Amino acid sequence: MTLLKLENVSFSYADSDEGAGLRNISTTIPQGQVVLLCGESGCGKTTLTRLINGLIPHFFEGSLTGKVTVCGKDVASSQLYELSPLIGSVFQNPKSQFYTVDTDSEIVFGCENIGMPKEQIQKNLDETINNLNLYRLLNRSLFELSGGEKQKIACASVSALHPKIFVMDEPSSNLDYKGIRELMNVIAGWKRDGCTVIIAEHRLEWLKTLADRVIYMSDGQIGSDMSMGEFKGKTEEELHVMGLRTEPHLSPVSKSWENNEDKFFFRNITFSYKKSRDRKALDIDMIKLPVGSVVGIVGENGAGKSTFAGCLCGLEKHMGGNILYKGNNLMSKDRIKLCYMVMQNVNYQLFTESVVDELMLSMEKSKFDETEKRVKAEEILKKLDLLGYKDRHPMSLSGGQKQRVSIACALASDKEILVYDEPTSGLDYHHMIDFAALIKDMQQIGKTQLIITHDPEIIGQCCDNLMFFENGKVLWHKATDADAVAMMQNFFAL
Amino acid sequence: MMRYCVYGKNNQSIKLDPRTKLLLCLCISVTLIAGSSAGVLRYLNYIPALVPFLFMISLKKYKNALIYLAVYVVCEFGTSALVPYLPDAVNILFTGVIAFSTRLIPGAMMGWFLFSTTTVSEFVTAMDRMHVTKKITVPISVMFRFLPTIREEYTAVQKAMRLREIGSFRNPVKMLEYRMVPFLMSVVSIGNDLAASALTRGLDSPCKRTNMCRIGFTWRDVVVVVLLIIFYSCYIPIAVFRR
Amino acid sequence: MSTNNSKKLTGKDFINIGVFTAIYLAVTMVVSCTLGMIPLGYMALSIVVPIIGGIPMMLFYAKVKKFGMLLIFEIIFGLVMIFTGMGFYLLIWGVVTGLIAELIMKGGKYSSANLCVLSYAVLSVSVSGNYVNQLTASSEWVAEKATTFGEAYMSATQGYLSIWWVFPLLILLCFIGGLIGGFLGKAVLKKHFKRSGLV
Numbered sequence: 001m002t003l004l005k006l007e008n009v010s011f012s013y014a015d016s017d018e019g020a021g022l023r024n025i026s027t028t029i030p031q032g033q034v035v036l037l038c039g040e041s042g043c044g045k046t047t048l049t050r051l052i053n054g055l056i057p058h059f060f061e062g063s064l065t066g067k068v069t070v071c072g073k074d075v076a077s078s079q080l081y082e083l084s085p086l087i088g089s090v091f092q093n094p095k096s097q098f099y100t101v102d103t104d105s106e107i108v109f110g111c112e113n114i115g116m117p118k119e120q121i122q123k124n125l126d127e128t129i130n131n132l133n134l135y136r137l138l139n140r141s142l143f144e145l146s147g148g149e150k151q152k153i154a155c156a157s158v159s160a161l162h163p164k165i166f167v168m169d170e171p172s173s174n175l176d177y178k179g180i181r182e183l184m185n186v187i188a189g190w191k192r193d194g195c196t197v198i199i200a201e202h203r204l205e206w207l208k209t210l211a212d213r214v215i216y217m218s219d220g221q222i223g224s225d226m227s228m229g230e231f232k233g234k235t236e237e238e239l240h241v242m243g244l245r246t247e248p249h250l251s252p253v254s255k256s257w258e259n260n261e262d263k264f265f266f267r268n269i270t271f272s273y274k275k276s277r278d279r280k281a282l283d284i285d286m287i288k289l290p291v292g293s294v295v296g297i298v299g300e301n302g303a304g305k306s307t308f309a310g311c312l313c314g315l316e317k318h319m320g321g322n323i324l325y326k327g328n329n330l331m332s333k334d335r336i337k338l339c340y341m342v343m344q345n346v347n348y349q350l351f352t353e354s355v356v357d358e359l360m361l362s363m364e365k366s367k368f369d370e371t372e373k374r375v376k377a378e379e380i381l382k383k384l385d386l387l388g389y390k391d392r393h394p395m396s397l398s399g400g401q402k403q404r405v406s407i408a409c410a411l412a413s414d415k416e417i418l419v420y421d422e423p424t425s426g427l428d429y430h431h432m433i434d435f436a437a438l439i440k441d442m443q444q445i446g447k448t449q450l451i452i453t454h455d456p457e458i459i460g461q462c463c464d465n466l467m468f469f470e471n472g473k474v475l476w477h478k479a480t481d482a483d484a485v486a487m488m489q490n491f492f493a494l
Numbered sequence: 495m496m497r498y499c500v501y502g503k504n505n506q507s508i509k510l511d512p513r514t515k516l517l518l519c520l521c522i523s524v525t526l527i528a529g530s531s532a533g534v535l536r537y538l539n540y541i542p543a544l545v546p547f548l549f550m551i552s553l554k555k556y557k558n559a560l561i562y563l564a565v566y567v568v569c570e571f572g573t574s575a576l577v578p579y580l581p582d583a584v585n586i587l588f589t590g591v592i593a594f595s596t597r598l599i600p601g602a603m604m605g606w607f608l609f610s611t612t613t614v615s616e617f618v619t620a621m622d623r624m625h626v627t628k629k630i631t632v633p634i635s636v637m638f639r640f641l642p643t644i645r646e647e648y649t650a651v652q653k654a655m656r657l658r659e660i661g662s663f664r665n666p667v668k669m670l671e672y673r674m675v676p677f678l679m680s681v682v683s684i685g686n687d688l689a690a691s692a693l694t695r696g697l698d699s700p701c702k703r704t705n706m707c708r709i710g711f712t713w714r715d716v717v718v719v720v721l722l723i724i725f726y727s728c729y730i731p732i733a734v735f736r737r
Numbered sequence: 738m739s740t741n742n743s744k745k746l747t748g749k750d751f752i753n754i755g756v757f758t759a760i761y762l763a764v765t766m767v768v769s770c771t772l773g774m775i776p777l778g779y780m781a782l783s784i785v786v787p788i789i790g791g792i793p794m795m796l797f798y799a800k801v802k803k804f805g806m807l808l809i810f811e812i813i814f815g816l817v818m819i820f821t822g823m824g825f826y827l828l829i830w831g832v833v834t835g836l837i838a839e840l841i842m843k844g845g846k847y848s849s850a851n852l853c854v855l856s857y858a859v860l861s862v863s864v865s866g867n868y869v870n871q872l873t874a875s876s877e878w879v880a881e882k883a884t885t886f887g888e889a890y891m892s893a894t895q896g897y898l899s900i901w902w903v904f905p906l907l908i909l910l911c912f913i914g915g916l917i918g919g920f921l922g923k924a925v926l927k928k929h930f931k932r933s934g935l936v
Contacts (some may be wrong), residue, residue, distance in 0.1 A: 017934035053694050059749065081699035089694040096687035099697070101639050105615040105707070110695035112704045121706055143642050157695065315653055341657055347680055348647075348654040351672045353928050361660060395679060395933030409658065519820045527824040527870050597870070601822020608820055629751065629805070633813055636755025637762065644763045667921070674792045675929050678760075682796065682935060685756040689749040698748040 003165060003196050004029040004052060009066030011047060011056055017396070018060055020044040022051070023220045025066070029198065031164070034191050036207050036228075037200040039217035040243035040428045041398075045200040046169050048217065052198060053089040053167045054080050071164060085114060088158025092170040092426075094150035103140045103153050110161045121160075128160045131189050146301045148179020155186045166190055168199045172206065173426045176301045176454045177492055180206050184494070202428045204245055206494055208232065216242060245429050248456035250488050253464045253480040262291035262326050264417075264448060269321035271311055281307045282472050284321070289465060289477070291326060294443055296459045296480075297452045298491065299469030305452045308469070309419045312450070313339040325417070340410035341419040346402045350394040355386060355405055358394055362412040380411045384438070400431045404438065418442060419450045424458045436461035456492045512620035514715040515608045518545065521722060523601035530733050538729055543596070546603035553611070562603055569596045614638045619705040632697070636688070643684060651677045746803050754806055757797040758813050764790050783868075783907045784914035787861035791918020794857050795926050799936040802847040804839060807860060811835035823867065830866030834859055854919030861915030865907045 005028045012021035022044045029035055037045040050056040057064050058080045068075040071086050088110075091097045100106045107128060111121040129135065134156055137149055145153070151171060158166065166187075172180050180203075187210055190197055201207060214231040216223040223242075236246050266289075271282040282304050289295055297305050311319040314335035323330045330338065343349055352358045359377040368376065381387045384404045389397060394405050403423060410418055424432045432455075439462045442449055451463060459466070459480075466484050467477040468491075478484050510518075522542040529539065543566060550559035573592050612620075614635055621631045651673060655661040661672050746754075768786050772778035797806070812835075815828025838860040845852030930936050 015934065055690055055694065059690055059693060079698065080693045081696040084694055084696035084699075087694070089691065091687060091691055093684075093687055095643075096684040097691035099639065099688060099692045099695075100635070101614050101642070105613070108706050109692075112706060113696035113699050115699065115701035115704050118704055118706065121704060125706075143646075154691075161695070310653075313657060315656060336656060336659065343650070343654060343657075345650070345680065348650045348676050349658065351655075351658070351660065351675060353932065362658060365659070393929065393932040395929070395935070413659070516820065519822070523819055523822045523824060526822075594870075598822050598824075601824075603822070605821035629746065629809055630812060632748070632751040633755035633758060633809055634816075636752050637759040637813065637817075640756050640759035641763065644759055648763075670789065670792070670921075671925060671929075675925065678793055678796055678930075679933070679935060681756065681760065682800070685753060689752040692752065693748050697752075 002028045003031045003071055004198075005067075005069040006051070007067045007069075009051060009064070009068060011051065011064045012062050013047075014061040014063075019047045019050075021062075021220050022047050025051075025222060027215070027222065027225065029196060031196055032191070032194045033213055034187065034197045034207075034211045035199070036204070036211040036214045037198065037217060038202065038204060038214060038244055039223065040430065041202070041426075043217040043223075044220040045217045047220075049089075049167045049169045049198065049200050051075070052165070053087050054078065054083045055089075081114060084110060084163075085161050086163050087165045087167060088161060088163040090151070090154050090158060090166065090168040090171050092173055094147045094154065094174055097154050098142050098150065098157075101142055103134075103137050103142060103145070106142060106153055107134075107156045107160050109157055114161070124160045124162060128156050132156050132159065132186055146179070147174045148176060148182055148301065151175060151179060152182055152186065155183070159186075159190070163195070165196045165198065168197070168201075170201055170426070171199065172201065172203050177494070178300055181494065184210060202245060202426075205247060216244075218242075240429055243429050245432070245457060248460045248492070250456060250460045250480075250485045252482045252485050255464055255479075263324075264289040264291050264326075265322070265324040267322045267324070269308075269311065269319060269323070271307060271316055271319045273307075280472050282311060282319075284308075284474050287467070287474055287477055289448070289467075291448050292443065292446055293448060293465045294439055294463050295448075295450045295465040295467055295477075296463030297450055297467045297469065298454075298459070298488065303469040304472040305469050306421060307472070309341055309421060309450065309452060312417070313341045313419060315341075338415060339417040339419060340413070340415040341421060342403060342406050342410070342423060344421040344423075344425070346399070346406050347395065349406045349409070350402060353393055354391050355381065355394055355397075355408075356390040358405055359408055359412040362409040366413075377412060380408050383411075383441070384408050399426060400434065403435070407438065407442070416446075417448045417450070419452070421452045422454065423451065424453065424455045432457060433461070456488065459488065509712070509714065510718065511709050511711050511715050512608075512612050512616050513624065513709075514711070514718050515612060516620070517722070518718065519601065519604045519608050522546070522604045525729070526597045526600055529729070533732075535729070535732055538725075538732070541725060543600040546600055546607055549607045550603070553607075562599070566596060566599055569599070613707070615705070615707040616709055619707040619709050622703065622705055623709070628703075639688075640681070640685075644681060647677055647680050647684075648673075650680075744803065746801075746805050746809075750801050750803055750806065751809075753797070753801050754809050754813075757793060757800075758810050760793045761790055761810075762814065762817060764793065780907065783865055783910040784917075786864050787858075787911055787914030788918040788921065790861070791857065791915070791920075791922035792925050793922075794860075795853060795919060795922025796930060796936065798842070798847075798853045798857065799926055799930070804843060807835045807839045807842070807856070808832065811860070811863060824870040826869035827863065827866040830869070831863040834861075834863040850923055854916060854923055857919040857922070858912050858915030861911045861918070862908055863911075864914075865904070865911045868904065868907055 006025050009025045010021070010023050013019055020042045025048065037048060039045050047056070050060060051068050052070065052075070054075045056062065057076055064076065070083065073083070073086070075083065098106050099109055108121050108125055111124060116124075129138065132152065132155065134152070137145065137153060142150060142153065151174075171183060175183065184206055187197055187199070191210065199207060199211070208228070211228050213225070213227055215225050239246050266284055266287040268286070269282055269284040270280055272280050297308070299305050307316070310316045312323065312335065314332035317332050319332065323335065325338065350358060352361055356374075356377055359380060360373055363373045363376065366373065378387060378390070381390055384407065386401065386404055386408060389401065394402060397405065407418065424435055427435060436458060439449060439451070451458065453459060463480055465477070465479050466488065468475045468487070476487070522545060525542050526539060529535070547559050547563055550562065569592055617638070618631050618635050621634070654676065655672060661669050663669060765786055768789060769782055772785060773782055811831030812828070815825075815831040818827040819825050838856040841852055841856040841859060926936070
């Protein structure tokens, strides 16, 4: 039975910042199929999900032609609330899609809105809790949950409405491996119940066992439409040409750091948050890292990776222990001068009205005069391929470009240690490769870099040292040798 | 299958209906601000001031209760004791405002009690029962959901500013701009995502919303209302009679 | 087919109203908890809150642009103030100024940037509703107390507000603060939010 039908649909946004347009999309999706929508960023896969769940034309403005029919209903002439019992939508960012403040009311939110009778809601709620195994998450504040847990509640909230179709827009991009495994279970459950699931994703590995069909989008059109079997038959090169991510290759790095004189020492680092003084968020005896290396920081969410980065950058003043860099003991105010962190949400870090101003702001305190600063700024921009954008507003750039602007600022203020917090979580294959190249360039000019990541591909591309966190402790840290690779492969197994 | 109690979380020891709590807040605030404090009424005003203290004790927040009591006593008695000995200028600048705060603090504490013991869903359910329109309840529930988000986002922006070593107070307009711009960008985009997610879950539906949250009046609410009636039947005649 | 853009407030707008009420509330809370603790600073709130609130509010004006946005904003803000013990005058003042501000916007068909600033300045006058509590309280209070506590106490409880021109001055300060904040917000809107594609 055909649940979903798109007939010659074209769409372009009134505001082109909101996404890529679509041209002449025609396809049908039967009941019970799990469909993966993939393609490079900007290919229109998110737009396609919005056409299905009715956000186009009811939320995003633009010009639409063609017809989308879901369960016999014309999407354009139905209201969003009429579609909500039929289609459940899960979005990319876990923290921005919950409406209430506690888990219980979030799960029943949709049911309450459409005026479902109380008994029915209670029944659906009980079923959802059971099917998604949510016992542990009941009665909690949504603000204290991890990204993976929030995403699970988002799934539960649409699941409680018992829709026939689920539409997910990059649901895994903010999740760690544990979160992804949970998400896989949820989707497998929906599949068992005979629901149709449509997932736009750029991380493909976890969907290989779940999806039945792959729609590859390119430049606003359906590039190819194939079964999962056909898709699996494609070679790695073919997939890379398509801009798709593949299975990561972790291989030992032969480079030896033993002769490296300069070391970066961490001794007896301890840190606790004010709220929970008794529990140490960070407790590290001794770490020794080579200066000039690229260190991958790995571990589950909440293991202390970000806390460690915050301490290293001097953001947390009450850290115990010593950090020695090139033989100097660094206090927190020294570290803030020496270190820079590219935050996961790089939007927080851009303040001015143009890219070049952003760099000038970073050089405010340096002793150079205005013209020398400008020369230096342009040099850096050229090195990072940003010279063409120097007068653009930083916020109007793409995600990858924003990241580069942020790194350019770190270079402008002569920071020696660069920390990246999940830099590649939302990037497609080509952008990830670009980022890896940038890391290598930074290594060439002598920067020491630490990358917090859940992305095995970036580790395979450029990390020559690895650190593994668990419960605030560093379980092991070493050069990326055969041993380390084996442990990583084990950790990232789905 | 087990049945789950929705909205089981409740840290109140005296469970009152949200509407009763709203009424109490309103009474305390109105009585202290618009009421009179002449003669014996001055002593009657201590009663509404005592209510938040009792509620804090019932929540076992002894420390907060004592701080509240201390601040109230100092503002109420300390200032009138000190006034004759202080120069007029100091009195005009400081003492008057502090003395006035005795009329605000109890209401503020009662508000704190209301918000800390009422979940957002209870609040919305209570407003629905009072037939408050969706035009008000939707923004109010969004507002409560966003207050913690605002704190998170602002902290992140501050962190980013420290990393960039910018934002000194030397140039206040720039400082305000640097703080506000990334903060607003991110809060507004969270707001957009939230709207999309809520609308796909039927927020705009014209049908009557079901409320899973159980609220209702019990004997405790009756006791509170009776006490209120007794209080006002003393207070109002005295206030009128004295004029 | 072009997508609909109705003139009535929709779910999206109600969410935006909630978001910006929360931001404005947070600004007010932070400023009054730092500045308002000092009595002189308490008076300065009249100008500081409208200035700092200008940037988010101008963004709010640019995002919603529909009749009712300011009225709902003021009603919710006033209700929160009542239930946090700040008295009911803010609600009354808020509804009145909100209505005038709304009409000003309607006059400019919700698109004139300068009328937005003027509308915001009018809306800012509602901040002075905070002081009405004292104004009404003090005269009565003092008359009762003057006999027992003497002249000094009288001037103390009345404070600044005993001087006849202080309250009109506060209203004026709110309005001026609103104008400054409005123009600041308008500049930031043009410099950042429009260029980055947020509005």
